[in-house]
Amino acid sequence: MARLTISMPDQMNDWVEAQVSAGRYGNVSEYFRDLVRRDQERRETAINELRVMLERAEASGVSKHSLIEILDAAREEARQKGLLDGEN
Numbered sequence: 001m002a003r004l005t006i007s008m009p010d011q012m013n014d015w016v017e018a019q020v021s022a023g024r025y026g027n028v029s030e031y032f033r034d035l036v037r038r039d040q041e042r043r044e045t046a047i048n049e050l051r052v053m054l055e056r057a058e059a060s061g062v063s064k065h066s067l068i069e070i071l072d073a074a075r076e077e078a079r080q081k082g083l084l085d086g087e088n
Contacts, residue, residue, distance in 0.1 A: 006032075 008016075016031055025031040063070060078084040 016028055019025055019031055020028060025034065065073075075084060
């Protein structure tokens with residue numbers, strides 16, 4: 001098993017220690033392993049969602065809409081999903 005040493009601001013360290021003290025994790029290492037696992041899962045989910053979108057896009061064929069219309073629709077969908085603020 002690899003061993004890592006990390007540095008973080010006191011405020012972050014206090015947060016991590018509070019999670020352990022509250023019993024959410026047995027120790028600091030468990031907390032960080034959980035963070036890494038969640039990040040791995042989040043990335044895997046994002047990759048799978050992109051694959052589905054690409055497959056859907058390929059299956060839909062050629063659009064009758066202009067590039068501007070397509071980009072506007074994509075931005076609006078991103079806004080609705082909370083990925084963009086109202087100004088972009």
